[in-house]
Amino acid sequence: MNNNPQLNRDGELQHLLTTEGLPISILLKILDTAESFVGVTERDIKKVPLLRGKSIFNLFFEPSTRTRTTFEIAAKRLSADVVNLDVAASSQSKGETMLDTVNNLSAMHADMFIVRHSQSGAAHLIARHVKPGIHVINAGDGRHAHPTQALLDMFTIRRYKKDFHSLRVAIIGDILHSRVARSQIHALTTLGVPEVRVITPKTLLSNKVERLGVQVYHDMAQGLKDVDVLLMLRLQNERMLGARLPSAEEYFKYYGLTQEKLALASQDAIVLHPGPMNRGVEIDSAVADGKQSVILSQVTFGIAVRMAVMTILMGN
Amino acid sequence: MQLPNAEQLLVELTEKMRPDVATNIALVGIYTGGVWLAERLHQDLGITLPLGVLDSSFYRDDFDQIGLHSQVRSSNIPFKVDGSHIILIDDVLFTGRTIRAATNELFDHGRPASIRLAALIDRGGRELPIAINYVGTTIVLSEDKMLALERNKNGKLNLSLYDRVNRNSE
Numbered sequence: 001m002n003n004n005p006q007l008n009r010d011g012e013l014q015h016l017l018t019t020e021g022l023p024i025s026i027l028l029k030i031l032d033t034a035e036s037f038v039g040v041t042e043r044d045i046k047k048v049p050l051l052r053g054k055s056i057f058n059l060f061f062e063p064s065t066r067t068r069t070t071f072e073i074a075a076k077r078l079s080a081d082v083v084n085l086d087v088a089a090s091s092q093s094k095g096e097t098m099l100d101t102v103n104n105l106s107a108m109h110a111d112m113f114i115v116r117h118s119q120s121g122a123a124h125l126i127a128r129h130v131k132p133g134i135h136v137i138n139a140g141d142g143r144h145a146h147p148t149q150a151l152l153d154m155f156t157i158r159r160y161k162k163d164f165h166s167l168r169v170a171i172i173g174d175i176l177h178s179r180v181a182r183s184q185i186h187a188l189t190t191l192g193v194p195e196v197r198v199i200t201p202k203t204l205l206s207n208k209v210e211r212l213g214v215q216v217y218h219d220m221a222q223g224l225k226d227v228d229v230l231l232m233l234r235l236q237n238e239r240m241l242g243a244r245l246p247s248a249e250e251y252f253k254y255y256g257l258t259q260e261k262l263a264l265a266s267q268d269a270i271v272l273h274p275g276p277m278n279r280g281v282e283i284d285s286a287v288a289d290g291k292q293s294v295i296l297s298q299v300t301f302g303i304a305v306r307m308a309v310m311t312i313l314m315g316n
Numbered sequence: 317m318q319l320p321n322a323e324q325l326l327v328e329l330t331e332k333m334r335p336d337v338a339t340n341i342a343l344v345g346i347y348t349g350g351v352w353l354a355e356r357l358h359q360d361l362g363i364t365l366p367l368g369v370l371d372s373s374f375y376r377d378d379f380d381q382i383g384l385h386s387q388v389r390s391s392n393i394p395f396k397v398d399g400s401h402i403i404l405i406d407d408v409l410f411t412g413r414t415i416r417a418a419t420n421e422l423f424d425h426g427r428p429a430s431i432r433l434a435a436l437i438d439r440g441g442r443e444l445p446i447a448i449n450y451v452g453t454t455i456v457l458s459e460d461k462m463l464a465l466e467r468n469k470n471g472k473l474n475l476s477l478y479d480r481v482n483r484n485s486e
Contacts, residue, residue: 029386036371036388045424048374050384315383 005127012316015127015136016309018145019186027190031155033308034301041077041303050311051080054111058084060139061098061117066275067139067149070299071114074306080111102126110134112310120144120179135313143179148309149274150183152302154191156294157229159301160270164188168266170197170223171214173233173255173282176204176244180274184231185212199223201255203244220254220261227265232257232273235282248281258284262292270294322465322473325436325452326353330360332450333403333434337361342400344368346418347389349407349465352473353436357405366394368402372417397426403450407465409435412446437475439463
């Protein structure tokens with residue numbers, strides 16, 4: 001038995017729970033497979049028969065429209081049957097436990113669960129609980145991980161920058177609450193990016209993040225110098241438990257990405273954002289809609305990357 | 317066993333196809349060996365429609381048994397499939413399952429007027445009702461052998477025979 005609950009005894013990916021500890025060979029296989037699916041998503045008939053007859057359940061214990069929709073589209077383009085369960089609004093409110101919900105759906109012969117939960121570790125718990133042959137994808141758990149988001153970011157970076165080994169990448173914003181940032185840092189490091197920076201207000205910095213081998217900046221002008229890739233994070237208003245920030249305006253003044261601040265990075269730097277964007281808070285509209293923004297490409301590539309993950313899991 | 321010379325077979329295959337060349341003919345090579353052959357045929361036959369390439373992994377019937385093939389390449393069909401006359405190019409025709417998968421994929425790009433099949437070698441062993449239109453030669457091989465087309469760094473093609481470990485690479 002290995003310690004990584006994502007891998008089976010042969011070292012193959014069984015569940016996708018986090019980018020932490022995933023070998024580079026698996027990351028590259030996902031990115032390469034996604035490359036082939038991009039072609040499929042550009043055709044008139046955007047469907048392949050790979051997962052015909054498979055049942056995939058979107059189990060969202062926390063509301064999300066975009067992520068759920070992209071998983072649904074990805075599954076449908078693989079010809080799987082998709083069922084969306086807005087669990088927050090159904091059985092859980094009647095008192096059913098999460099694992100009972102999973103047991104019931106497993107009895108309906110589920111092949112895969114896509115799980116979003118506000119508690120860190122929820123997807124791990126389900127992955128340990130399900131029978132062999134049932135796969136789990138973590139679509140975001142608390143502050144812990146959001147691996148498919150990080151993978152689609154990696155895919156987008158590779159598309160535009162070709163090689164990870166000469167890049168300077170900055171992750172900008174609310175590191176403290178961000179499962180996206182954590183998954184990005186692990187993926188970037190494994191893929192060989194030599195310099196990963198985080199730029200964040202002191203109040204939004206997790207004290208654990210420096211242990212992940214990143215350089216921490218609190219000043220945009222210093223942090224953005226010579227950066228090739230800017231990974232913006234969403235200011236997570238709904239997770240702001242205390243008054244960590246004076247106001248959105250104040251945040252925008254110091255950390256909001258404007259054209260002037262972007263000009264401090266490399267000339268051909270690209271800007272990514274996982275969405276949904278808070279325009280005028282973490283990113284200015286002129287940047288979001290500007291030439292260096294690849295935000296809508298991320299959305300397109302996100303479908304191909306999720307198709308790749310689902311296919312690889314189902315094939316193992 | 318003495319294997320035929322792949323370059324010689326390609327010359328013979330090219331001449332068998334030449335009488336049927338017309339402006340509405342399109343070639344589609346199946347990865348990997350079929351693409352090498354299709355590149356050469358496309359040039360030597362003076363085909364005007366751009367060359368298509370196909371990786372049928374997303375349409376295979378053995379996904380449930382063996383999962384996704386280790387290396388999937390992107391298909392690219394750069395011409396209008398509706399109404400086209402397509403010749404599929406593969407290196408070795410065996411069970412016919414690759415051709416079934418490739419045909420299905422082509423139909424997701426449009427409705428061709430016709431599809432024909434060319435291969436360097438027909439080794440028999442069909443498991444599906446698939447017929448070949450243009451063939452370099454026919455060889456009878458036992459099921460545990462794998463015949464593979466290879467290309468050296470000078471672009472020359474040659475054939476090699478292996479013992480089949482699994483059918484992953486067929």
